[in-house]
Amino acid sequence: MKILSLVLFLTLILVSRSVGQEFDRTIEGQVKAAFLYNFTKFVVWPENSFEDPTAPVRIGVIGDNDLLQHLETVVEGKTVRGRPVVVSQLETLELPDYCHVAFVAQVPTESEWEAIAKLTDRSVLVVGHAPGFASRGGVINFVPNGTQMHLEINPTAAERRRLQISSRLLSLATLVSDPD
Amino acid sequence: MKFSIDSHAPAETLRSRFCVGYLLGILCFVTPAQAEDFTAELADFDLQELLEVDLVYGASKFEQKTAEAPASISIIRSAEIKQMGYQTLADALSSVRGFYSTFDRHYHYSGARGFGRPGDYNTRLLVLVDGHRVNDNLYSAAPVGNDFVLDLEMVDRIEVIRGPGSSLYGTSAMFGVINVVTKTAEQVDAVSVAGTVGSFGARNGAFQFGKALKSDVDIVLSGSFYRSDGQTLFFEEFNKVESNDGLAEQNDDEAYEKLFGKLNWNNLDLQFRYSSREKTVPTAPWGTVFNHPGNGTDETHIQADLTHKQELGTKWHLQTSLGFHQIVGDEAYVYDYSEDSTPDLSVWQENFDGIVWLGAAQFGGVLSDQSRLTAGLELGLSSRENQSNSDEEATYLDSRGSSTDWGVYGEYEFKPAQEVILNLGARYDHHENFGGTTNPRAALIYNPRDGRAIKLLYGQAFRAPNAYELSYHDGGFTSKASGMLGPETIQTWEVVWEEYLGRNLFLTVGGFRYEIRDLISQTTDPEDELLLFVNVDAADADGLEFELKRQWTAGPTGRVSYGYQETKDGRTGEALSNAPKHLARLGFSLPVRDPSLVAGLEFSYSGGRRTLGGAETSSAFLTNLTVTKSRLFDRLDVSASVYNLFDVLYEHPGFEEHSQDTIEQDGRQLRLKTSYSF
Numbered sequence: 001m002k003i004l005s006l007v008l009f010l011t012l013i014l015v016s017r018s019v020g021q022e023f024d025r026t027i028e029g030q031v032k033a034a035f036l037y038n039f040t041k042f043v044v045w046p047e048n049s050f051e052d053p054t055a056p057v058r059i060g061v062i063g064d065n066d067l068l069q070h071l072e073t074v075v076e077g078k079t080v081r082g083r084p085v086v087v088s089q090l091e092t093l094e095l096p097d098y099c100h101v102a103f104v105a106q107v108p109t110e111s112e113w114e115a116i117a118k119l120t121d122r123s124v125l126v127v128g129h130a131p132g133f134a135s136r137g138g139v140i141n142f143v144p145n146g147t148q149m150h151l152e153i154n155p156t157a158a159e160r161r162r163l164q165i166s167s168r169l170l171s172l173a174t175l176v177s178d179p180d
Numbered sequence: 181m182k183f184s185i186d187s188h189a190p191a192e193t194l195r196s197r198f199c200v201g202y203l204l205g206i207l208c209f210v211t212p213a214q215a216e217d218f219t220a221e222l223a224d225f226d227l228q229e230l231l232e233v234d235l236v237y238g239a240s241k242f243e244q245k246t247a248e249a250p251a252s253i254s255i256i257r258s259a260e261i262k263q264m265g266y267q268t269l270a271d272a273l274s275s276v277r278g279f280y281s282t283f284d285r286h287y288h289y290s291g292a293r294g295f296g297r298p299g300d301y302n303t304r305l306l307v308l309v310d311g312h313r314v315n316d317n318l319y320s321a322a323p324v325g326n327d328f329v330l331d332l333e334m335v336d337r338i339e340v341i342r343g344p345g346s347s348l349y350g351t352s353a354m355f356g357v358i359n360v361v362t363k364t365a366e367q368v369d370a371v372s373v374a375g376t377v378g379s380f381g382a383r384n385g386a387f388q389f390g391k392a393l394k395s396d397v398d399i400v401l402s403g404s405f406y407r408s409d410g411q412t413l414f415f416e417e418f419n420k421v422e423s424n425d426g427l428a429e430q431n432d433d434e435a436y437e438k439l440f441g442k443l444n445w446n447n448l449d450l451q452f453r454y455s456s457r458e459k460t461v462p463t464a465p466w467g468t469v470f471n472h473p474g475n476g477t478d479e480t481h482i483q484a485d486l487t488h489k490q491e492l493g494t495k496w497h498l499q500t501s502l503g504f505h506q507i508v509g510d511e512a513y514v515y516d517y518s519e520d521s522t523p524d525l526s527v528w529q530e531n532f533d534g535i536v537w538l539g540a541a542q543f544g545g546v547l548s549d550q551s552r553l554t555a556g557l558e559l560g561l562s563s564r565e566n567q568s569n570s571d572e573e574a575t576y577l578d579s580r581g582s583s584t585d586w587g588v589y590g591e592y593e594f595k596p597a598q599e600v601i602l603n604l605g606a607r608y609d610h611h612e613n614f615g616g617t618t619n620p621r622a623a624l625i626y627n628p629r630d631g632r633a634i635k636l637l638y639g640q641a642f643r644a645p646n647a648y649e650l651s652y653h654d655g656g657f658t659s660k661a662s663g664m665l666g667p668e669t670i671q672t673w674e675v676v677w678e679e680y681l682g683r684n685l686f687l688t689v690g691g692f693r694y695e696i697r698d699l700i701s702q703t704t705d706p707e708d709e710l711l712l713f714v715n716v717d718a719a720d721a722d723g724l725e726f727e728l729k730r731q732w733t734a735g736p737t738g739r740v741s742y743g744y745q746e747t748k749d750g751r752t753g754e755a756l757s758n759a760p761k762h763l764a765r766l767g768f769s770l771p772v773r774d775p776s777l778v779a780g781l782e783f784s785y786s787g788g789r790r791t792l793g794g795a796e797t798s799s800a801f802l803t804n805l806t807v808t809k810s811r812l813f814d815r816l817d818v819s820a821s822v823y824n825l826f827d828v829l830y831e832h833p834g835f836e837e838h839s840q841d842t843i844e845q846d847g848r849q850l851r852l853k854t855s856y857s858f
Contacts, residue, residue, distance in 0.1 A: 027222075034222035034230055042227070074223040082394045145630075149231065171243070172231055 031149055032129070032142060033070035036103055039125060039140065040080045042169035045100055046162045049123050050083070057083050057100050060090040064105030095124060104128040104138070113137070123161050134176045139163065143174075152176050220775070220811070226367075229257070232684065232731055238308060238339045238359030240591055240603070241348055241554050242544055247633040249341075250603040250623030252676045252690050252725070256338040258363070260737070263769040263780040265806030265821035265851070266332060269307070270324040273358065276340050277688075277725045277741035280763055280786055281324075282832045284843055285413075285432065286461045286477065288325030292342070292355040293692065294721050294745030294759040298792055299702075299835040304354040304643055304668075306345060309453060310362055312485045315352050316507035317562045318534035320646040322358075326406065329453040329481050330440040331386060333374070334402050336363045343692075344641030344672050347605040347621035350558065350587045351644040354670045354696075362442065362451075365390040365398035374855035380432075381409030382851070398444040408434045411846075413462050415470075417839045422521075423470040431462035431471055449487040456480040465837035469514045474527060479509035485538075496545030503538035506564075515571075528571045534647065535564035555590040565647040569654055576655025581647055585611040591621075601625040611644045614666050631680030638674075642667040649700055649713040659702075659711040666715050670696045686729045693722050696750065702836070718750025730768075738768030755790055758833045762787035762799075772807075780806040791833040793841035800830035800845075815858075821851040 040057050057080050061068050068089050075085035093115035095102055100123075107130040108116060116137040119126060126138045133141035134154040139161065141152040151173035158165050228235055239249035246253045254276035266272040270281040270288040282289040282296055289302055307314040307322035314329055315322045323329065338360050345353030368390020376384040386404035393399065410432025419426035436457035443450045458478045464470040487501040511530040518524035542556030565581035591605030606620040621639035628634075645665035653661040676690040699717035704710070723745035730738040743763040747756040762785070769780040782804040788796040803826055808819040824847055831842035 030219045030222050031230060033219060034225055035227075037223065038225075038227050038230065070219045073219045078223070151231070168243075169227065172227055172233055172235075 028144070028149075029064070029067045030070045032103075033067055033074045035142070035149070035151075036071060036101060036127065037074045037078065037085065039127070039169070040085060040101060042166040043125055043158075044164040044166075046123050049098065049100060051098060053082075055083065055098065056086040058096075058098055059085065059087050059101040059103065060095065060099050061087070061103050061105060062090045062093060064103075067103070067105055093119065095119070095122065099124055101125045101127065104130075104133075108133075120157075120160055123163055125158075125161075125163055135179055139165075140173075141176075150174065154178065236339050236341065236359075237361070238311065238345075238357050239341045240593065240605075241311070241542060241556070242552070247627065247678055248601055248625060250605075250621065250625065250635070250637060251345075252342045252635070252637075252674060252688065252692075254340040254342075254727070256340065258336050260769070261332050261335060261338075262819070263778050263806060263808055264767055264782055265780060265804060265819065265823070267851070268325045269328045269332070269338070269358070269360070272332070272338055273324065273340065274784065275739070275765065275767055275782070277727045277765075278342065278723070278743040278745070278763065279340070280760060282758060283325070283845060284832065284835055284838070285463050286459065286465075287323075287327065290324045291758065293694065293723055293743075294747035294761075295355060295696075295719065295756070296758050297756060298758050298833050299837070303352060303646070304670075306349055306351075306353040306357045308349075308357065308359045309483075310451060310485075311359065312451070312483070312501075312503060313349075313505070313538070314453075314481075314483070316481070316505065316534055317536040317560070318507055318532055318565060318567065318647045320352050320643065322352075323455070323457075323479075323481065326434060326436055326459075327455060327457040327479060327481075329438070329455045329483060330360075330362070331402055331404050331438060333386065333388060333404075334362050334368075334400070334440055336361045336367060343637060343674060344619070344621060344639030344670060346609075346619035346641035347607050347639060348554075348589055348591060350589075350607060350609045351585075351611070351642060351667075354641045354643055354668070362440075363390065363400065365392045365400050365442070365444070368400055370857045372855050372857040374853060376851060376853040378408075378851035379849035380411050381407070383407055386855075396446050398442070400442040401440070403437075403439045405437045406435060408432075410434060410460070410462070413844070415463065415840055418464065418470045428462035428464070428471045431460050431473055431475070434459040447489045449489070450484070451487075452482075452484040454480075454482050463834075463838055463840060463843060465835070466513055467515070467839075468528075469516050469523075469525065472514045472525075474512055474514040477509065477511045479507065482506045482508075492543075492545070496543065498541070498543045500541045501539070503540075504535070505538065506533070506535045508533045526571050526573075528569065530569045531567070533564055533566040534562070537561040537563060550595040552593040553590070555588075557586070557588050559586045560584065562647070565651070567647065567652055574655070576657075577653055579647075579651040579661075581651060583612040583647070585609065585644070599627045599629075601627070609642070609644070611667070613645060613650060617642050617667055617669075633676075633678040635674070635676040635678070637676065638672070640669065640671050642669050643700075645700055645713070653712075656710065660705070660708070662713040665700060665713060666698055668696060668698050668700055668715070670694055684731050686731065688725070688727045688729075690725045691723065692725070693720075695720050699750075719747055719756060720750050721745055721747040736768060736770035738766070740764075740766045757790045757792055760787040760789050760799075776810045776812075778808050778810075780804075780808070789833050791841045792836065795841060797831045797833060797842055800828060802828055802830070815856055817855045817857075819851075819853045821853075823849045823851070 036059055071087045078085055102124050127140045128138045129142040134152040139154055139157045143150040143152055153173040154176050234246045234255040235243050236246050236249050236253050237243050239251050256272050270290050273279040273290050274281045278293050280291045301319050301321035302324055303320040341357045345357040372388050374386045384406040389401040391399050413428045415426050439454040441452050460473055460476040468475050483505045485503040490498045492498055513528040515526050516523050539559040544554035546552050562583045568578045569576050587607050587609040589607035594602045603623040608618045610616045619640045624636040626634045644667050651661050653659050672694040674692040679687045681687055696719040698715035700713050700715055701717045702711045703714050703716055725743045727741040747759040764785040767782040769778050772779050784802050786800045788799050790796050802824050804823045805825055806821040810817050812818055827848040831844050834840040834843050
């Protein structure tokens with residue numbers, strides 16, 4: 001029986017090596033969509049970020065059409081603190097007036113980095129997926145680690161934007177700071 | 181008497197069936213996965229599940245990553261409970277390394293680390309629901325079967341925190357603390373009803389309601405009822421004309437009702453748990469009349485807890501709580517006192533009623549970047565400890581007692597360096613019955629890199645003697661009250677290595693040694709031949725545990741584990757009864773074609789167990805299969821399960837009160853469950 005368990009163990013390892021890789025890459029976009037929705041549950045925006053008490057939470061995606069579809073599936077029928085969640089595609093970083101989460105899907109170009117830096121006074125949760133994103137103006141960064149997804153969060157950047165991030169979300173992420 | 185029994189199917193057939201099932205499982209694993217759309221499933225995942233980080237609350241009374249917790253921990257998530265078809269807490273616990281269950285057709289018992297003596301109630305495992313103690317004040321027992329205080333449907337996750345936990349929780353946390361975390365209103369977020377039918381006339385109806393209202397009020401409510409006709413069972417020991425040729429007919433029925441509610445308003449949490457369960461006992465224990473429907477048990481738990489959480493600044497918090505817990509019930513046993521063939525039946529009645537008021541205050545917080553502190557105070561006022569027994573002639577026991585106990589604890593976590601955590605804790609308890617006891621715990625955790633943790637653990641724990649052990653007797657027929665007892669104590673040394681191997685594979689390997697002293701056991705006083713409880717026994721054990729877990733973000737998950745434990749009587753050196761040396765398990769769940777259709781397959785192996793008669797049960801190799809389909813027509817969830825798929829015949833050791841040396845366990849059973857969400 002001990003031999004059997006050993007066989008099972010080895011098989012599980014072998015099997016995982018052959019399947020794991022491709023599988024996770026295809027769902028990366030789906031995972032990020034789920035994260036973006038989840039972030040809205042752990043962030044509190046200042047009072048004046050919403051037109052009225054029933055106004056929706058708006059997530060804007062810059063640069064990735066597939067992700068938009070996944071996000072639409074994820075947020076359908078869901079509410080965050082009584083507010084519905086609405087998703088839209090944005091062409092540029094010129095954010096509309098009531099935008100709560102902005103996801104920069106591709107690695108930013110130089111001009112995009114500048115635009116991000118200029119957003120510091122807007123109460124928008126800026127999320128990205130590029131090295132150093134959270135130290136260069138963004139608040140949250142996706143950091144793939146093998147087949148897991150890790151998060152980097154810059155608490156100072158959040159504070160500057162008057163965003164309150166729950167300690168639960170902070171405790172699950174790696175905290176980074178602005179460059180000196 | 182039953183000794184080693186061949187299974188219904190000879191060993192070779194079993195092995196070939198296993199191989200077929202195993203190969204099918206492998207095929208499922210290696211079939212190339214299409215770009216499946218898991219978005220709908222992922223939408224229900226919370227942050228922890230998306231990050232594949234397991235957080236545990238019960239190890240230090242604050243939330244921490246399992247890699248930083250001062251114990252060897254397993255987390256069982258609600259998805260696993262659903263996909264693997266676990267029906268009871270005992271089933272779910274048996275899925276993790278080192279745990280096994282025993283059933284005597286009366287109650288379910290969970291054994292851990294090779295310890296689960298026949299006749300011991302679940303007194304050395306502390307079971308909590310959202311941090312509230314479930315073990316009662318009369319028997320210190322935790323219900324883990326159909327008598328558990330809530331439906332598994334309401335469970336978000338089960339934290340299995342192995343090892344001594346008395347440094348935080350006091351009595352009963354000897355082998356581990358099981359913290360059952362319930363779903364929040366947001367996680368339930370629906371109104372649903374469910375119906376189940378299964379083998380032996382089992383039927384169950386349940387409803388769930390969960391809503392996060394706008395005004396910061398969250399409500400969760402769930403209720404269920406269950407009826408089972410049970411089986412006709414054959415017992416060789418009673419295979420005589422006068423005892424119905426060994427057949428116990430209509431003697432195995434069971435029923436329960438449960439109600440669970442949570443109300444959360446800002447910082448205030450009110451929770452109540454109610455469960456009432458009856459079972460007829462078919463084994464004719466204690467020399468009672470065989471095949472009589474009057475042998476049975478009825479037990480009700482009523483528990484209510486009110487908690488208030490207060491943030492003190494950004495770094496500290498204070499939590500106060502108040503609880504009312506009651507256990508009440510009765511048992512009836514039918515005896516035949518006649519000398520000839522004309523029956524002279526008499527009913528022996530047991531009644532019990534225990535009430536305890538619990539008060540607790542806990543504060544904790546961050547002292548600096550490197551250190552954290554938790555401290556608290558707990559008080560238990562056992563205002564009612566009633567036990568009585570009688571028959572038509574007289575009342576023999578009418579014990580009404582009360583007692584008080586309190587405890588004060590502290591835990592300090594310090595990170596002298598980035599990779600090193602030192603966790604020190606201790607608790608002083610004072611029990612009216614025996615005085616004081618101090619129990620420390622120390623942990624040194626080394627995280628050389630992200631994904632690797634090496635833990636060195638030492639702890640002491642105890643179990644206080646309870647009202648049953650101290651005051652119960654049957655008027656001198658067979659037993660007398662013990663009067664004076666001290667606590668049982670345990671010391672545990674452990675080493676654990678946890679490693680993330682990449683590609684969602686988590687490996688845990690560990691070794692432990694424990695020594696129990698002053699174990700409370702029933703022994704016979706040679707002077708009057710009566711039974712009484714005495715702090716007379718000791719047990720030592722050494723063991724190894726290994727577990728490999730595969731947790732994908734969405735899709736196939738698997739757990740393979742192996743536990744080796746050798747438990748010996750500390751005085752005689754003999755192997756303990758009902759202590760399997762080997763426990764192995766492979767469980768995996770995978771989507772079939774479509775992510776909403778999942779198959780959960782579980783193979784478990786348990787080595788033979790020594791019986792009280794000195795024999796050994798044969799080893800048991802069991803297979804369970806569950807198939808779940810979610811969101812059928814958008815609102816239906818359906819699941820079909822087959823337990824003991826290959827109808828293997830296996831037994832568990834009987835207890836002192838059984839004529840049977842071994843008790844045969846269930847063969848193949850089916851269960852079909854449907855739930856509808858409005």
